[in-house]
Structures are given as C-alpha cells and as structure tokens.
Amino acid sequence: MKNIVIIGCGQGxxxxxxxxxxGGNHVIGISRSHNSEVETLNIEFHELDILNGNLDEITFPEIVDGLVYAPGSINLKxxxxxxxxDFKNDFEINVLGAVKTIQKLLPNLKKSESASIVLFSSVAAKLGMPFHASISASKSAVEGLTKSLAAELSAQKIRVNAIxxxxxxxxxxxxxxxxxxxxxxxxxxxxxxxxxxxxxxxKMTEFLLSPNSSWITGQIIGIDGGMGSVKL
Structure with a gap:
C-alpha cells in the first residue's frame, strides 16, 4: 500500500x-472545498486552503510515495x-502552491523507494491561445518547475512529471x-x-504514480484530444 497525497481532491x-x-492506497486528500461525494471515499480528508493554510497541522506519513498537485484556475480575459x-493569483494557485507542498513533503518523498510527483500544466502553455495570457504564463512556469525538479531530484529517485x-x-x-x-x-x-x-x-495520474512509469521523468504529457499536436 502506497501513501499518496492529493492536493485539490475536492472536485474535478x-x-x-x-x-x-x-482503492489499495492510503490517500491523504487536501482541498479548500469539496463535493459531498468526497466524504464517501476511503481517504483521509483535510479541508485546508493550500495557499493560506498551515500544512504543519496535518500529520503526514513518514514515507510519502506519491504527490499530486491538482488545483488550477481558468481566468480567460x-x-x-x-x-x-490576476497574474499573481494564477501564479500563486498553479505554481507557488505546488512549491509550498513539494518543499513540505520532500523529506517524506526522499524516504520512498520510488516516489513520484505529478503536476498539472495546460495545452495553453504549448499553443498560443487568445485570452489565455495569465493561465498560460503560470502553466508554463509549472512546466519549467517540472523539468528542473526532475533533474534535481533524480539522484533521490524521485520522478517529476506534468500532465x-x-x-x-x-x-x-x-x-x-x-x-x-x-x-x-x-x-x-x-x-x-x-x-x-x-x-x-x-488514469494517467495513476499511471505516473505506478511502477509502470518507473523510467519516465521530466515529461509534459498532453491529454488534449490531439489539440497540442494535430492540425486538422
């Protein structure tokens, strides 16, 4: 059984x-809000705003095998x-929240034999899309963070990828x-x-946390219906 922390588990x-x-893992879920179905899941749930809350209030397992940072924003103008x-808020939600969480849990991740971190970017970081300047800027930063951390943490066998x-x-x-x-x-x-x-x-998140992806790190994986790679 793996210990997996999911930030933003409340919806989406x-x-x-x-x-x-x-099913089969110890999941610690953290979210500032949640739908009623969260309470029916077999997870350890904590209601906390990742930006303003204190992660020290949560007792995490000594070993954390997986970290998923899923909060996001859609601010199209x-x-x-x-x-x-607007730019500051998107950057805080998408980038600084991830930084805060990873820094908090890095000692726990280092104790795992095969830790994996999954972050979230957007197809808008790859394509030039109108009205996406703020979200594209912050998600591009997520991609840079993903690749930099993948390089830095590879010696500890911690994999870092983004969807x-x-x-x-x-x-x-x-x-x-x-x-x-x-x-x-x-x-x-x-x-x-x-x-x-x-x-x-x-399902891609599950794959990136599993041993089946043990030779994958530093990747930005597009799940976008072909938008990021295919021109009709």
Whole structure:
C-alpha cells in the first residue's frame, strides 16, 4: 500500500484521481472545498486552503510515495482586462502552491523507494491561445518547475512529471460548457471532436504514480484530444 497525497481532491481531476487511487492506497486528500461525494471515499480528508493554510497541522506519513498537485484556475480575459493581481493569483494557485507542498513533503518523498510527483500544466502553455495570457504564463512556469525538479531530484529517485490537459468537463470549466451549443463548439475545436473527462486524466495520474512509469521523468504529457499536436 502506497501513501499518496492529493492536493485539490475536492472536485474535478483531483477528485477523480482520489476516487481511482483510494482503492489499495492510503490517500491523504487536501482541498479548500469539496463535493459531498468526497466524504464517501476511503481517504483521509483535510479541508485546508493550500495557499493560506498551515500544512504543519496535518500529520503526514513518514514515507510519502506519491504527490499530486491538482488545483488550477481558468481566468480567460483579453490581455488589457487582466490585472497584475490576476497574474499573481494564477501564479500563486498553479505554481507557488505546488512549491509550498513539494518543499513540505520532500523529506517524506526522499524516504520512498520510488516516489513520484505529478503536476498539472495546460495545452495553453504549448499553443498560443487568445485570452489565455495569465493561465498560460503560470502553466508554463509549472512546466519549467517540472523539468528542473526532475533533474534535481533524480539522484533521490524521485520522478517529476506534468500532465497538460485541454478543456476537461469539470466544475472549473462549467461556464465554458454550460449549454449543449457551447459543449459542441468546444468539442469541435479538438481533433477528436470532444472535450476530455476527469477520469481520463486520473488514469494517467495513476499511471505516473505506478511502477509502470518507473523510467519516465521530466515529461509534459498532453491529454488534449490531439489539440497540442494535430492540425486538422
């Protein structure tokens, strides 16, 4: 049984990952908010805002085998309507929260024989997409963090990878998918003609935490319906 910490387990991709990984693992889930289903999962749940809360209040296992940092943001505006605070907030949620968590748990991860860290980027960090300046900037920083840490932590046999989804059917994206017409239009922008679902991303998360991915580190893995690589 592995000890896996999931930040942002309250909904969306983090919740799907917690649900999938709770069978056969000890999952410590942390989220500032959560849906009612979280309470039905076989996980150790803590309600905590990762940016403002104190991780020292949680007693983590001495050995942590996997860390998933799943919080995110969708802040789509024309560049001239994005404030400096918008950029700061996205950077704090996507980057500094991950930094804070990794620094806290690094001693525990070093004690594992095969630790794995999974972060989340976005297809918007690879493609130039209008109205994505703030989110693209912060997710690009996540990709740089992923590769740098993969190099630095390889001597401790800690693997670090990032998943870069495109639009996924989560609460975070609910406004973009609020009508059948919006959902259809969003799907058609992808070569595979649909948006993603959290379970698909969770399965890649599970793979990256498992021994089956033991020779994979420093990678940005696109799960994006082909958007990041295929031109129609």
């Amino acid at each position: 991709i983090g919740f799907a990952a917690a649900k999938l990984l709770s 024309p560049f001239n309507r994005l404030s400096v605070d 870069a989804p495109s639009l996924t059917d989560t609460n975070l994206a609910s406004q973009l998918l609020s009508t059948p017409e919006k959902r259809e239009a969003s799907g058609k922008r992808h070569p595979l003609q649909r948006v993603g679902n959290p379970e698909e991303i969770a």
